Amino acid sequence: MQKYIEKASVLIEAMPYLNEFHGKTVVIKFGGAAMVDPQIKKSVIRDIAFMKMVGINPVIVHGGGPEINEALKLQKIEPKFVNGLRVTDPNTMKTVETVLSGKINKALVSEFQKNNVSAVGISGKDGLLIEAKKKEGEVDLGLVGDITNINTKIIESLLASDFVPVISPVGSDKEGNTFNINADIAASEITIKLNAAKLIFLTDSNGVLFKEDDENSVISELIPDEIKLLIENGTIKGGMIPKVNYATKAVKNGVNSVHIINGKILHSLLLEIFTKDGIGTIIEEF
Amino acid sequence: MQKYIEKASVLIEAMPYLNEFHGKTVVIKFGGAAMVDPQIKKSVIRDIAFMKMVGINPVIVHGGGPEINEALKLQKIEPKFVNGLRVTDPNTMKTVETVLSGKINKALVSEFQKNNVSAVGISGKDGLLIEAKKKEGEVDLGLVGDITNINTKIIESLLASDFVPVISPVGSDKEGNTFNINADIAASEITIKLNAAKLIFLTDSNGVLFKEDDENSVISELIPDEIKLLIENGTIKGGMIPKVNYATKAVKNGVNSVHIINGKILHSLLLEIFTKDGIGTIIEEF
Amino acid sequence: MQKYIEKASVLIEAMPYLNEFHGKTVVIKFGGAAMVDPQIKKSVIRDIAFMKMVGINPVIVHGGGPEINEALKLQKIEPKFVNGLRVTDPNTMKTVETVLSGKINKALVSEFQKNNVSAVGISGKDGLLIEAKKKEGEVDLGLVGDITNINTKIIESLLASDFVPVISPVGSDKEGNTFNINADIAASEITIKLNAAKLIFLTDSNGVLFKEDDENSVISELIPDEIKLLIENGTIKGGMIPKVNYATKAVKNGVNSVHIINGKILHSLLLEIFTKDGIGTIIEEF
Amino acid sequence: MQKYIEKASVLIEAMPYLNEFHGKTVVIKFGGAAMVDPQIKKSVIRDIAFMKMVGINPVIVHGGGPEINEALKLQKIEPKFVNGLRVTDPNTMKTVETVLSGKINKALVSEFQKNNVSAVGISGKDGLLIEAKKKEGEVDLGLVGDITNINTKIIESLLASDFVPVISPVGSDKEGNTFNINADIAASEITIKLNAAKLIFLTDSNGVLFKEDDENSVISELIPDEIKLLIENGTIKGGMIPKVNYATKAVKNGVNSVHIINGKILHSLLLEIFTKDGIGTIIEEF
Amino acid sequence: MQKYIEKASVLIEAMPYLNEFHGKTVVIKFGGAAMVDPQIKKSVIRDIAFMKMVGINPVIVHGGGPEINEALKLQKIEPKFVNGLRVTDPNTMKTVETVLSGKINKALVSEFQKNNVSAVGISGKDGLLIEAKKKEGEVDLGLVGDITNINTKIIESLLASDFVPVISPVGSDKEGNTFNINADIAASEITIKLNAAKLIFLTDSNGVLFKEDDENSVISELIPDEIKLLIENGTIKGGMIPKVNYATKAVKNGVNSVHIINGKILHSLLLEIFTKDGIGTIIEEF
Amino acid sequence: MQKYIEKASVLIEAMPYLNEFHGKTVVIKFGGAAMVDPQIKKSVIRDIAFMKMVGINPVIVHGGGPEINEALKLQKIEPKFVNGLRVTDPNTMKTVETVLSGKINKALVSEFQKNNVSAVGISGKDGLLIEAKKKEGEVDLGLVGDITNINTKIIESLLASDFVPVISPVGSDKEGNTFNINADIAASEITIKLNAAKLIFLTDSNGVLFKEDDENSVISELIPDEIKLLIENGTIKGGMIPKVNYATKAVKNGVNSVHIINGKILHSLLLEIFTKDGIGTIIEEF
DSSP states (O other), rough: OOHHHHHHHHHHHHHHHHHHHHHHHEEEEOGGGGGGHHHHHHHHHHHHHHHHTTTTEEEEOOOOHHHHHHHHHHOOOOEEETTTOEEEEEHHHHHHHHIIIIIHHHHHHHHHHTTOOOEEEETTGGOOOEEEEOOOOOSOBSSSSSEEEEEEEHHHHHHHEEEEEEOOOEETTTTEEEEEEOOOHHHHHHHHHTOOSEEEESSSSSBBBBBBTTOOOOEEOHHHHHHHHHHTTTSSOOOOOHHHHHHHHHTTTTTTTEEEEETTTTTTHHHHHHHSSSSSSEEOOO | HHHHHHHHHHHHHHHHHHHHHHTTTEEEEEEEEGTTOHHHHHHHHHHHHHHHHTEEEEEEEEOOHHHHHHHHTTTTOOOEEETTEEEEOOHHHHHHHHHIIIIIIIHHHHHHTTTOOOEEEEEEEGGGGGEEEEOOOSOBSSSSSSEEEOOHHHHHHHTTTOOOOEEEEEEOOEEEEEEEEHHHHHHHHHHHHHTTTTTEEEEEESBBBBBBTTTTBBEEEEOHHHHHHHHHTSSSSSHHHHHHHHHHHHHHHOOOEEEEETHHHHHHHHHHSSSSOSSSSSEEEE | OHHHHHHHHHHHHHHHHHHHHHHEEEEEEOEEEEEEEHHHHHHHHHHHHHHHOOOOOOOEEEEOOOHHHHHHHHHTOOEEEETTEEEEEEHHHHHHHHIIIIIIHHHHHHHHHTTTEEEEEEEGGGGOOOOEEOOOOSOOOOBBBBEEEETHHHHHHHHTTTTTTEEEEEEEOOOOOOEEEHHHHHHHHHHHHHOOSSEEEEEESSSSEEEEEEEOBBOOEEEEHHHHHHHHTTSOOHHHHHHHHHHHHHHHHHHHHEEEETTTSSSSSHHHHHHHSSEEEEOOOO | HHHHHHHHHHHHHHHHHHHHHHEEEEEEEEEEEGTOHHHHHHHHHHHHHHHTTTOOOEEEEOOOHHHHHHHHHTHHHHHHHHHHHHHHHHHHHHHHHHHHHIIHHHHHHHHHHHTTTOOOEEEETTGOOHHHOOSSSSOBBSEEEEEEOTTHHHHHHHHHHTTTEEEEEHHHHHHTTEEEEEHHHHHHHHHHHHTOSSSEEEESSSBBBBSSSSSTTTOEEEOOOHHHHHOOOOTSOOTHHHHHHHHHHHHHHOOOOEEEETSSSTTHHHHHHHSSSSSSSEEEEE | HHHHHHHHHHHHHHHHHHHHHTEEEEEEEEEGGGOOOOOHHHHHHHHHHHHTTTTTTTEEEEEEOOHHHHHHHHHTTOOOOOOTTEEEEEEHHHHHHHHEEEEEEIHHHHHHTTTTEEEEEEEGGGGEEEEEEOSSSSSSOOOOHHHHHEOHHHHHHHHHOOEEEEEEEEETHHHHHEEEEHHHHHHHHHHHHOOOOOOEEESSSSSSSSSSSOTBOOEEEHHHEEEEEETTTTTTOTHHHHHHHHHHHHHHOOOOOEEEETTTSHHHHHHHHSSSOOOOOEEEEO | HHHHHHHHHHHHHHHHHHHHHHTEEEEEOGGGGTTTTTHHHHHHHHHHHHHTTTEEEEEEOOOOOOOHHHHHHTTTTTOEEEETOOBBBBHHHHHHHIIIIIIIHHHHHHHHHHTTTOOEEEEEEEEEEEEEOOOOSSOOOOOEEEEEEOTHHHHHHHTTTOOOEEEEEEEEEEEOOEEOOHHHHHHHHHHHHHHHHHHEEEESSSSSSSSSSSSTOOEEEEEEHHHHHHHTTTTTOOTTTHHHHHHHHHHHHTOSEEEEETTSTTTTTHHHHSSSOOOSEEEEEO
């Protein structure tokens, strides 16, 4: 009997969140360990299936994974990085695109299908979803692209037909040139242009941390001003900086909240959205 | 951490049910102790609010309660019963209708409103929802009515506008005569005519019992043929007989399942619909 | 033959009005003798049925009647008035609500049904139609309420499905507390929020009178400035003052005209709307 | 006061008819004296305007008039008749069409416009409304046509945009040949194909008569079997025979009723439709 | 094989124009020799049929032709002109209207029908499309009208149902008076009010000419400022002046381009719209 | 001038075809040399762009190409064939899918984008478009699949939003297993399920040939019975047999016509659809 009461109370706890997010669009950046470990991947997919079933519209933007490096190695293409950005020559671009859009993207679609969720995998080229141009800068990074426009019509069309869009972060210009797009940026820009309610980054850490190496030192809530301070005083550093910056841009452009959570925790997505404890870091406008 | 995992697993367990009932109409006969005890009433209302929020369309049919007898006593109307049916003279009818439609119905609407659920209280007279005629039979029961037709347009209109209809079981004919209608019958006939997915009777017992006085002897599942046998061999008796008969009629007319559950158990409605254990008795076509 | 020509000329006379009001919403405050005398009540209902049939959308707001005092007397509740306003303690409120929403409202619905008009009786609680709060002031009037908001969604939904809404003037706040609302105010505020074309008060006098006790001294047309003057110079007094004040507010908020007519004259409603003579007082913006 | 009561009673009498015909399509064959006498024409147009305003969809099919013979005379075309049918050579056809579609049709449209009714004049050629072929038979009648198909799309499109269609009875085949079509037949075939509720012939007599020369001997109601008998026994004769035959075909094809009334009686159309006395002859299926 | 390649290249050349005008409305003033020579008329109709089939919405405004003078002569009405404008007394007006709306208009409709294009012929009176008043000025021109308003509802309704509207330039006021309207003005005002993409004048000359009598001296492109200059310096003169003035008004009111082309050149309409050479003069805002 | 007339006549010749196919769906199997030679590929894409612009809905199903063998070689996977069918082990499948869906598919999308046609590349996995199961048979071909169902919802959704769907022939079952699907079969089954008007196979030969090695011996028209005979007597052989068999199945299931044309002829698609000569072989039901 006690078990029943607890079950009911979990459902009842979820109620205000179900109410709040019903019919809303939530963009999820799927990346890191959640893309690699099959167990975690399954759990994330199920969480997204749950969201879909209670009336939320999830939109997935995925990153790459170890398959890209394997494929490059096979082609004997030597990876080259400048300031942490992959220098993308035409051959690299072709391989990256093929693996992203032909392998990783379709594997995610299959996982959704297995959970009775009708997903459609597209790339940023389809319907010219991600319009891009060559990134400018001192160093020539080859086909690394900057987003110039997001055409959301294809996403809106898929959502209207009740599909879950799964997007690989490849962009192109109107002349058909292909560009490598950072998945975090793609996810934030799509969130903004869709006027979505939430953006969730699935990462490998518990959120934004006070102390770099203490996963228990998660900062639960942040506003843009605090982010600025924490970057200045060095608390936020490394790969977390761009993420919180995109988050800042998103909430300043009308997105209700951006969440940085640990994809490796089973059902972290569900808990973040449907329970009052939450998990990870939430970034909101003051 | 363990707590989190349990929370998530309750939600995940609910997933197939959320999926199955999304967009479906479920009729709930609200009666018995659930109408009297304010604590239970609150819990039932919250359960229905939950259903609404995950995309189910609940339709409520309520019975009377002690207020009716109080009002009759106040008017010095002596209750008179024949074979368990209240003989309803015009004065009794007026009092019954006034209390059902003006007091009990509106109090339920207020409870829903408190839970952010937009409810609209109507009676079977509104939009000629429950068309009825005087019950025929050896004994003249006065204004006790038999349903001749259900006009679901008003319910469909309210559902289309996302309201929860709360229905008091008063019927009328086209000449404007008022009839007292049994709430269990009203609920089943409305379920059938709406082509709803489910009908749930909130009662004061744990379901259909093997042994009348052993609340632990609940029969979990029944099909019409078994019901027939159990009535014949006397296992099902008394007030439970009409309920299982309406249930039989409902499942034979396309309703997926009829549930008889104990309204006094907190959140019995939620557990019955969203967990795999269920509670109470489910009646389905074989 | 002469008879035929006269019949035709009445229809032809009605033509411009039929044209003008087709598809328009007209709010009718149903009160006074028209609620008591069954003969008059029938005639008013038929007039409204006529309006419905020629494509006007009538919305009815009804007041109370002698049934309320009877019910209070039965409960031995002593009526208490301050400045003409009923002091409404919780027990009084319960009785008032029960009689308004359970008896008077449903009796009107039955009358419409008899005339083949599909009516739906609701109270201001349904769909939170009349949101209210406790009236402030020097004297504590108990549960007498002031309107804080009108949520017309339920009315619009009923009109869209071709029902005639019949509204009992009970309000509530979001916590589910119940308030007693003046029916004249409820009617005017609903008219304004619905952006209806007309508001008609059915009263027991022939309209606004020049001389209080001369029913033939009706003032046919009034504009807000004249109303102000006539109140200041004492021509308009007593219970007529609030009515003309609500009328002033309505026409200043976009309502085309407010009519004060004698509900006791047979078919006064039809004649006011569909003939060029009119009857009673019409209040319009200059 | 008595006057008021009578006015109201005429309106109340019209109520069931308003209700019955609201939203229905009624085809009116406009011909005879009603096309010639400007006074009568005005009255008929007003009646049709009334119908439009109370929500009926009138469709007008008009015949010719003295203008056709005048125009033929001007061109020195000698009229030639065989069995009462005009032999229509190409020159006659051109003149007939020009007068029907360019003069009579447009004059009717202007009359409607003056009464605030938005009318659109078309011929049976427009949108290939009346598809026809050369009438076969022993005698060659030239361009007299038989209807082979009615394409109601143009009428439905005009009705959907709230216009009154005014149709001149000229037909054509797919090769663009023009044919002279009998207006009574055109009206009946259009009524049938539109699935309209009523067809009304405006004629110069009071209806179907028992005695040819006694305008008071109108037969109020007829069914197809009676028509057959009355033709056989010679009661119905001459030009009335084809009218009652088209009427028979219409009611046997789902048209509720066909009316033959005297267009010369002022407002005969209004009285026939909106009063219980009626005027003229009504033909219905048994 | 060469032939195939040329065929394909014509189609490919048409592609950008097909794309540009798909779903756009194009108004065509049909006049001059194109109305007289049956061969040319056929070719123009086919061109318009082509436009319709590739998804353009053509709207036709036609002028008169020799039939008008023939009809006036028949009636012994002496034509009277003042400053090139026909003095239109009531009898002339009746004849002009009858021939325009009853003969020329319906003949065009038949031509369209023969080409499988569903056309509907209306006049400016229908649906009060062309509202007009008597032209003011020093000389009384009788029933020559000035346009006071264009009510495009009837055109929009016909386009929505996929019909080609064919319009005869007759206007009327709300009192039903008929006015003779210049077809060029009618075409430009309808273009402006419809917010159409293009207006095309089919004339008897190759376009606006540099030298009056040299049909090879066509000016291919003009902007309003140039037009002003060319009128001032006398290059543009006579009947071409009003045409270029209407064109100027049109392009200044949002019409993309106005074309003046030679209707006598076979398929000039097709070539002007679907090939890069064009033909005639195009007038655009700078 | 002669040039103009020829241009116009090509457009006029296209007219009946534009009319016939407007709004129709045409499935194009894109394969063979047309996938390899960049010049031909461009020309095919332009032809399809033309179709889109005149209101046809093209749906593209593409095959593989030399990229697949290159990729397999890179991975040192030895191709293995049984009866002309590739034995597809899991590694081969992964490589085939990646190249088809990630490289060839996205390159086609880019080509469309360059021609201003909004294309969306999907695989048969997306929205479970191509449901498949392991091919049964004597020899185990690994992951070669047979189509069990076509779910056209994703195609219909893309067409409704005006996108051109570009489909890579990979199927999956509900458990998420991936299967290699023959592109010709995929194209025919999709054509049938979409109820499309036409299916066009772009091949490397001029059509079905009378003499295998004489490209001038094309059979212009075939009906299913003739196909049966020509297979039996050995005229049709080799790889053409399955194509004509799918064609037979398609036309027997309601597809109007199937075309086998030479993709290497520039604009063969345009000429086949929009000229009266046609090119290649057309297969229709008798």
